[in-house]
Amino acid sequence: MxxxxxxxxxxxxxxxxxxxxxxxxxxxxxxxxxxxxxxxxxxxxxxxxxxxxxxxxxxxxxxxxxxxxxxxxxxxxxxxxxxxxxxxxxxYRTMDENLNESVPFLLQENREKRTIPFTGKGVKVGVIDTGLDYTHPDLAANYKGGFDVFDFDDDPMESIEENPTIHGTHVAGVIGANGRMKGIAPDVELYGYRALGPGGFGTSVHVIAAMEEAVKDNMDIINLSLGNDVNGPDWPTSVAVDKAVELGTTVVVAAGNTGPDDWTVGSPATASKAITVGASTPPLKIPVLIDRFAKKEIPLIPMMGSTDWKLDKRYQLVYGGVGDEPIDNAQGKIVVMKRGIVPFTEKAELAEKSGAIALIVYNNEAGEFQGAIDDGSINIPVVAVSEEDGEWLKQQSDSSKTGWVDTEYVDIVDSLAPFSSRGPVTANWSIKPDILAPGVSINSTIPGGYQKLQGTSMAAPHIAGVAALIKEAHPDWQPKDIKTALLSTATPLKNKEGKLLAPTEQGMGKVNVPSAVQPKLQIDPSQLNFGRFNSSYPKKKIRVQIKNTSKSSQKVHFSLPKKKHGLIWDLPKAFTLEPDQSKSIEIGLNVTSVFLDKGLHQGWIRMAVPDQTFDLPYLFMLETSDYPxxxxxxxxxxxxxxxxxxxxxxxxxxxxxxxxxxxxxxxxxxxxxxxxxxxxxxxxxxxxxxxxxxxxxxxxxxxxxxxxxxxxxxxxxxxxxxxxx
CATH class of the missing domain: 2.60.40.4070 (Immunoglobulin-like)
Known part of the structure; x- marks a missing residue:
C-alpha cells in the first residue's frame, strides 16, 4: 500500500x-x-x-x-x-517592481540626499528564506554569515542549479542592498538562513530550525517572507514566532497573497507578536484598457515575469479560449484567454506564436488574481483581469466593429494590492495585517542582476529595514517598542471616495518611516481587538498605554466615532502628557446585540494632539461570522x-x-x-x-x-x- x-x-x-x-x-x-x-x-x-x-x-x-x-x-x-x-x-512557500522608487518613496526623500540620519548600522538582520547570493555586488559588503538548514552547513547560498531560486536575494536587497541599488537600511549586517530549498519550498522543520539558528545568533530582526494557508494563531511556526519575540528578536512576516477575501492571512503571519505586513503600491503608472463608447475602463495586472505593457495605440481583440487550440487571425491583435487548464506560460507562447501583440488572461472565478510566467521566455506583455472584465472583453472580441480598445496610463499610489491577504485571525479574532508597505512592482537584487517581483514578500522586507533604522536610533528598545512605534505612526489608507479602508485590509495603514523612527506618541496597543461579544459579555474594556516621546507637552483627546445604533463607547476625557510621561487609559465598548447584525464589526477611533491625529482601528465579532x-x-x-x-x-x-x-x-x-x-x-x-x-x-x-x-x-x-x- x-x-x-x-x-x-x-x-x-x-x-x-x-x-x-x-x-x-x-x-x-x-x-x-x-x-x-x-x-x-x-x-x-x-x-x-x-x-x-x-x-x-x-x-x-x-x-x-x-x-x-x-x-x-x-x-x-x-x-x-x-x-x-x-x-x-x-x-511553506515563498510569498511573491521598483526599489529605486519604493525606498525614496517610503523615506520621503529625494535621490540626491538621504534625509533620515540612520542607515541600520550595527543592526543584525536575519533573512529566513531561499538563501541569498552573498556574492552579489550590492550585498557582499553587508553579508556577515548565516546557516543552511537544508544542507546543514554555514553556506546559505541560493539554489543555483536544481530549480534555481531568487527570492531570498530579492528580499535581502530590499532590506540592505548597498551598491548600485540602496535598500531601506543600507548599512545593516545581513545574515542568510536557508529554510526554503529548490523551487522555494520547505517544511515547518526547516522554518523552525532556521528560527532557532537566527535567535541563537542574536539577530535583532528576522524577516519571514513565507507562509501557509492555516488561519490560526497556534500552529507551531506561529508559536515559534511569538517565542522569538519574547526572547528579544523583532519578527516581520509577510501576510500572504491570497486576498482579497477576509480570513486569508495564514500562519506564521497569524502570530500575535509578529509584525504582519500587507502590500500597497508605490508610485506606479498602471495600464488601463479604455473603450470610450462603452464608458469602460479595465485595469491590467501585469503577470510576474512579463515584459511591460507599452501599447500606445488602438488594437483589436481576438478570443483564444483557454489556449488549448490554435488561434486564427491573431496577427497584430490582443488575445483574450480564460484562466484554466493550460499554464500561463503555455498560453503566452501560443499567443506569441500566433502573432499577437499582447495577451490578457481573465479569471475563471469572481475577483482579480495574480499570475506569473517563466521569466525571459515570452516577448509580449501578459496581464490579468477579473472574470467580469474578461467576459466583457470576450464579448467585444466577437465583433469587428466594437472589438477595439485603447490603452491609457494612470498614475496610482498608496493603493491596497488586491492580492494582499486580509484578516482577521480566527480563534483570537484579532486584526491582521498590522501594517502596509510597498509590494507591487518592486525591483531588487537577484543572483546575477536585478528583477521586478511583487507580493507581500516584497512588502515585509521594507518593514524589516525600517525596524533596523528604529533599532539603530533606539538601541535599548525591545521588539514590543519597535512594533508600537511602527503601528502608532502609520497612516491609514482611504478609498476613492475618501473613506478609510477596513482595518482587516490594512491594519494601521501605510508605514510612515520618519515618524516611526522618531515617534511623538507611542500607543500600546494601537489596535483595539475586543474579541467576541455575546449576550453574556455585552461590555468590554481595553487598557491602552500612551507615552509622550516628544520634547514638548501633548494634550490628548478622543473623538467619538460616528454614532451607530447598538454601540456605546466609553472614551477617556482629555489629558496632558509631559515629555517622557506615560498614562494608562481605558477604552470601553458596550454592545446591544439586538440592534446589530451578527458578524464582524470594525471601524476607527480618532485620537488627536494639537498638530497630529491618530486613527486607532477596532474590531469585534458579534456572536459569529463567516470564518472558515x-x-x-x-x-x-x-x-x-x-x-x-x-x-x-x-x-x-x-x-x-x-x-x-x-x-x-x-x-x-x-x-x-x-x-x-x-x-x-x-x-x-x-x-x-x-x-x-x-x-x-x-x-x-x-x-x-x-x-x-x-x-x-x-x-x-x-x-x-x-x-x-
Missing part, C-alpha cells in the same frame, strides 16, 4: 492542504512537542530507538525535536512519556499501521459535531459518511480511520459539516481519493 492523497479546496478560498503518504519502507519526519528538556528526550530516543534519527532539537523558539525514521520505528515513540504531541510537516470552520485537513495511511489512516485538521472554535460526507460529483447522490465526531474542542483535531471506513477509490464532493449549538456550516469540496496497493 503506497499512499492515499486527499487535497481539499474550501469554498472560502482557504486551502485545506493534504500530503502524500510514503511507502512503509520510506522515511518520514515528524515534529515532536515534548514536556521538559528536549535534549534529554533526544538522549532517550538515541538510547532506546537507535533506528530513528533526531534531525533537530528545538529549545529556543519551540520546545521539541524533529525525528526522522520509518513508520514502524516511529510508532515506538509512544514509549517515551515526555512526548506531548506530534505535528505533521507542513509545507475547518482548516489544514490532512489524511493519509498511518505512519505506524498501514491498515489505518490518520487524519488531522484545525478548528478555530469548539464544535458540537463535525461530519464529512462523500457525494458522487456527477449525480450529487450521497455515497457514504467518511467520519463523524462530537464534542470537539478548538485546536488541532487528530484521529484515525480503518481501510473499511475509507472505502473505495474515486473522485467525490466532500461535504464537511460543522455544527455548533443551533447552527451548522457546510462546505462542498472536490476530493480525489487514491488508495494504491
Amino acid at each position: 503506497r499512499f492515499l492523497y486527499l487535497l481539499l479546496f474550501c469554498v472560502t478560498l482557504t486551502i485545506l492542504p493534504g500530503f502524500e503518504q510514503p511507502e512503509d519502507k520510506e522515511e518520514v519526519t515528524r515534529i515532536i512537542e515534548v514536556d521538559g528538556d528536549p535534549h534529554f528526550v533526544k538522549r532517550d530516543i538515541e538510547r532506546m530507538l537507535p533506528r530513528l534519527e533526531v534531525m533537530a532539537v528545538y529549545d529556543t523558539v519551540f520546545n521539541g525535536i524533529a525525528v526522522k525514521g520509518k513508520p514502524a520505528h516511529l510508532s515506538k515513540l509512544s514509549k517515551i512519556e515526555a512526548i506531548v504531541n506530534q505535528h505533521p510537516v507542513q509545507t 470552520r475547518a482548516m489544514g485537513f490532512e489524511i493519509a495511511v498511518s505512519d505506524f499501521d498501514s491498515s489505518t489512516y490518520d487524519y488531522q485538521f484545525y478548528l478555530p472554535e469548539d464544535a458540537d459535531n463535525v461530519k464529512v460526507d462523500l457525494y458522487n460529483p456527477d449525480s450529487l447522490m450521497h455515497e457514504r459518511t467518511l467520519f463523524e465526531l462530537s464534542d470537539q474542542q478548538k485546536g488541532v483535531i487528530e484521529g484515525e480511520l480503518s481501510s473499511h471506513e475509507i472505502g473505495k477509490d474515486g473522485s467525490y464532493i466532500a461535504v464537511i459539516t460543522v455544527e455548533n449549538e443551533d447552527n451548522h456550516y457546510s462546505y462542498g469540496i472536490p476530493v480525489e481519493i487514491n488508495n494504491f496497493h
Whole structure:
C-alpha cells in the first residue's frame, strides 16, 4: 500500500492542504512537542530507538525535536512519556517592481540626499528564506554569515542549479542592498538562513530550525517572507514566532497573497507578536484598457515575469479560449484567454506564436488574481483581469466593429494590492495585517542582476529595514517598542471616495518611516481587538498605554466615532502628557446585540494632539461570522499501521459535531459518511480511520459539516481519493 492523497479546496478560498503518504519502507519526519528538556528526550530516543534519527532539537523558539525514521520505528515513540504531541510537516512557500522608487518613496526623500540620519548600522538582520547570493555586488559588503538548514552547513547560498531560486536575494536587497541599488537600511549586517530549498519550498522543520539558528545568533530582526494557508494563531511556526519575540528578536512576516477575501492571512503571519505586513503600491503608472463608447475602463495586472505593457495605440481583440487550440487571425491583435487548464506560460507562447501583440488572461472565478510566467521566455506583455472584465472583453472580441480598445496610463499610489491577504485571525479574532508597505512592482537584487517581483514578500522586507533604522536610533528598545512605534505612526489608507479602508485590509495603514523612527506618541496597543461579544459579555474594556516621546507637552483627546445604533463607547476625557510621561487609559465598548447584525464589526477611533491625529482601528465579532470552520485537513495511511489512516485538521472554535460526507460529483447522490465526531474542542483535531471506513477509490464532493449549538456550516469540496496497493 503506497499512499492515499486527499487535497481539499474550501469554498472560502482557504486551502485545506493534504500530503502524500510514503511507502512503509520510506522515511518520514515528524515534529515532536515534548514536556521538559528536549535534549534529554533526544538522549532517550538515541538510547532506546537507535533506528530513528533526531534531525533537530528545538529549545529556543519551540520546545521539541524533529525525528526522522520509518513508520514502524516511529510508532515506538509512544514509549517515551515526555512526548506531548506530534505535528505533521507542513509545507511553506515563498510569498511573491521598483526599489529605486519604493525606498525614496517610503523615506520621503529625494535621490540626491538621504534625509533620515540612520542607515541600520550595527543592526543584525536575519533573512529566513531561499538563501541569498552573498556574492552579489550590492550585498557582499553587508553579508556577515548565516546557516543552511537544508544542507546543514554555514553556506546559505541560493539554489543555483536544481530549480534555481531568487527570492531570498530579492528580499535581502530590499532590506540592505548597498551598491548600485540602496535598500531601506543600507548599512545593516545581513545574515542568510536557508529554510526554503529548490523551487522555494520547505517544511515547518526547516522554518523552525532556521528560527532557532537566527535567535541563537542574536539577530535583532528576522524577516519571514513565507507562509501557509492555516488561519490560526497556534500552529507551531506561529508559536515559534511569538517565542522569538519574547526572547528579544523583532519578527516581520509577510501576510500572504491570497486576498482579497477576509480570513486569508495564514500562519506564521497569524502570530500575535509578529509584525504582519500587507502590500500597497508605490508610485506606479498602471495600464488601463479604455473603450470610450462603452464608458469602460479595465485595469491590467501585469503577470510576474512579463515584459511591460507599452501599447500606445488602438488594437483589436481576438478570443483564444483557454489556449488549448490554435488561434486564427491573431496577427497584430490582443488575445483574450480564460484562466484554466493550460499554464500561463503555455498560453503566452501560443499567443506569441500566433502573432499577437499582447495577451490578457481573465479569471475563471469572481475577483482579480495574480499570475506569473517563466521569466525571459515570452516577448509580449501578459496581464490579468477579473472574470467580469474578461467576459466583457470576450464579448467585444466577437465583433469587428466594437472589438477595439485603447490603452491609457494612470498614475496610482498608496493603493491596497488586491492580492494582499486580509484578516482577521480566527480563534483570537484579532486584526491582521498590522501594517502596509510597498509590494507591487518592486525591483531588487537577484543572483546575477536585478528583477521586478511583487507580493507581500516584497512588502515585509521594507518593514524589516525600517525596524533596523528604529533599532539603530533606539538601541535599548525591545521588539514590543519597535512594533508600537511602527503601528502608532502609520497612516491609514482611504478609498476613492475618501473613506478609510477596513482595518482587516490594512491594519494601521501605510508605514510612515520618519515618524516611526522618531515617534511623538507611542500607543500600546494601537489596535483595539475586543474579541467576541455575546449576550453574556455585552461590555468590554481595553487598557491602552500612551507615552509622550516628544520634547514638548501633548494634550490628548478622543473623538467619538460616528454614532451607530447598538454601540456605546466609553472614551477617556482629555489629558496632558509631559515629555517622557506615560498614562494608562481605558477604552470601553458596550454592545446591544439586538440592534446589530451578527458578524464582524470594525471601524476607527480618532485620537488627536494639537498638530497630529491618530486613527486607532477596532474590531469585534458579534456572536459569529463567516470564518472558515475547518482548516489544514490532512489524511493519509498511518505512519505506524498501514491498515489505518490518520487524519488531522484545525478548528478555530469548539464544535458540537463535525461530519464529512462523500457525494458522487456527477449525480450529487450521497455515497457514504467518511467520519463523524462530537464534542470537539478548538485546536488541532487528530484521529484515525480503518481501510473499511475509507472505502473505495474515486473522485467525490466532500461535504464537511460543522455544527455548533443551533447552527451548522457546510462546505462542498472536490476530493480525489487514491488508495494504491
